[in-house]
Amino acid sequence: MLILLLYGAYLRFFQISKTSYWIDESYTINAAQAILHKGIPLLDSGSLYGGYYLPNYLTAMSMYILGPTPLATRLPAALFGLASIIMVYFLAKNVFNRPVGWIASLLTTFSYWEIAWSRQARMYMALQFFFLASLLCFFKLLNKFSWPRLIATILLTLAAILCQPLAVTLLPIYFLALIAQIFFQSQKHQTTFWTYLKNKYQALLSDAWQKIIFWLIILSGLLIIFYFSGQTGLNIFRQQHFATAGQYLKFFWTTYLLTVVLAGGGFLVFALSKQRLILLSYIIIAWATPFLTISLSSDVFNGRYLFFLLPLLFILNAVAIYIIVKKITRRPKIQFLIGGALILLIISLSPEYVIKPHDFYQLENITPQPDFKTAYNVIKKAGFNQDDIIISPYTPLDKIYLGQTDYALPIALTGKPSELNALKESGFDSYNGSPLIIDAGQLENIATHRHGFLIIDDMAATRLDKDILDFIRNDLKSFWRKTPGHFSNIWIYKF
Numbered sequence: 001m002l003i004l005l006l007y008g009a010y011l012r013f014f015q016i017s018k019t020s021y022w023i024d025e026s027y028t029i030n031a032a033q034a035i036l037h038k039g040i041p042l043l044d045s046g047s048l049y050g051g052y053y054l055p056n057y058l059t060a061m062s063m064y065i066l067g068p069t070p071l072a073t074r075l076p077a078a079l080f081g082l083a084s085i086i087m088v089y090f091l092a093k094n095v096f097n098r099p100v101g102w103i104a105s106l107l108t109t110f111s112y113w114e115i116a117w118s119r120q121a122r123m124y125m126a127l128q129f130f131f132l133a134s135l136l137c138f139f140k141l142l143n144k145f146s147w148p149r150l151i152a153t154i155l156l157t158l159a160a161i162l163c164q165p166l167a168v169t170l171l172p173i174y175f176l177a178l179i180a181q182i183f184f185q186s187q188k189h190q191t192t193f194w195t196y197l198k199n200k201y202q203a204l205l206s207d208a209w210q211k212i213i214f215w216l217i218i219l220s221g222l223l224i225i226f227y228f229s230g231q232t233g234l235n236i237f238r239q240q241h242f243a244t245a246g247q248y249l250k251f252f253w254t255t256y257l258l259t260v261v262l263a264g265g266g267f268l269v270f271a272l273s274k275q276r277l278i279l280l281s282y283i284i285i286a287w288a289t290p291f292l293t294i295s296l297s298s299d300v301f302n303g304r305y306l307f308f309l310l311p312l313l314f315i316l317n318a319v320a321i322y323i324i325v326k327k328i329t330r331r332p333k334i335q336f337l338i339g340g341a342l343i344l345l346i347i348s349l350s351p352e353y354v355i356k357p358h359d360f361y362q363l364e365n366i367t368p369q370p371d372f373k374t375a376y377n378v379i380k381k382a383g384f385n386q387d388d389i390i391i392s393p394y395t396p397l398d399k400i401y402l403g404q405t406d407y408a409l410p411i412a413l414t415g416k417p418s419e420l421n422a423l424k425e426s427g428f429d430s431y432n433g434s435p436l437i438i439d440a441g442q443l444e445n446i447a448t449h450r451h452g453f454l455i456i457d458d459m460a461a462t463r464l465d466k467d468i469l470d471f472i473r474n475d476l477k478s479f480w481r482k483t484p485g486h487f488s489n490i491w492i493y494k495f
Contacts, residue, residue, distance in 0.1 A: 020373030081118025376401035
């Protein structure tokens, strides 16, 4: 394990400070800066940047200790990425066995996507770690009840929700796993979570009342989950496009192709091996519940929202490899050699894995990753001073790289017209309170009477009002550009 962690750290920390911040990272850093100055993530606009409290406070702590550097802002994610290697091992080991745990942790260590997201100043790795830790504690709780395990499960679940409200899907996972345990009830004489509850109250209530109360608890729990999901933007009862679910399925299939195929193989070979189906059902429930809940209730597609489920597929991959190798030979040394060769082949040949570290990782399709770092350095070298102004759609990046924000270009980050209309009605940027440039006439007036620079990227170019974009491209002086493609082009204009 130490060797895995050391090499995993090498892959995750290699030139971690070199890459430019991208848009989403700036929101985390903006919130962390607010915490350092005010104690809470209250932005300059007066808005509270809620939902990701635990990662934001950890980022603020790291910045307080190490300073406002890329290493400091990305350190929490990298550490949670390393910790996830350990957590995947223990979850797979406890649900299945030690060899499955080792294989799953190996796949996690070298996964392109695990490495890539461990290098971003965002909440996804913290969410993944606490999600896996919650699943591990609850699995142990299911198999043998104890108050320390129950308390640990509650605390870890709360930590996961404080990382990202999507972790509320842990609650239906617990309910469904409990039902699965009842269905696959073991004949062993042990105090499982269900037998503890049953034994606790069966002396007080008849069988009929026990069943009624049990289903009332289940129904009440589901209603609470549905209500809470509505408060966090996951309203299951909302009538929205079901096409989003298809986008998530396509994303998993195209992005994690080999992992999905091997996971399907793991499911089949385990289901056909006549082993305890409760073990398989736990992993399937833990993956399918968040996937279905999020994909069917969200009207905006963001593949990274479901990234935290990837290690569960690694566990199913490990199951497939383990059972196939056992079918080939019963000799442990030969199993080790064949299994090692198979894993090495997968890691070496598949683009879903990395052996040699990169200094840049392209994230999911159409994730905007322009080189803002170089762009702002170009502006500084051009003699940017206190009399100049900066105009951009991303005021947190202005603040990080230039130390000031002046005017914001209005774009809808979700791409929804309703968001853009609400933004224009407010007249101010929601992150730093900078005044918005509502139309081309206002931009023309500013460009005529002031001097400075304007930055736009591919995402802004696709979401700005046409009259504003036309004025920028036709009437402002093009000063610098970097156009690598992959939805990551960036332009600077001077006025």
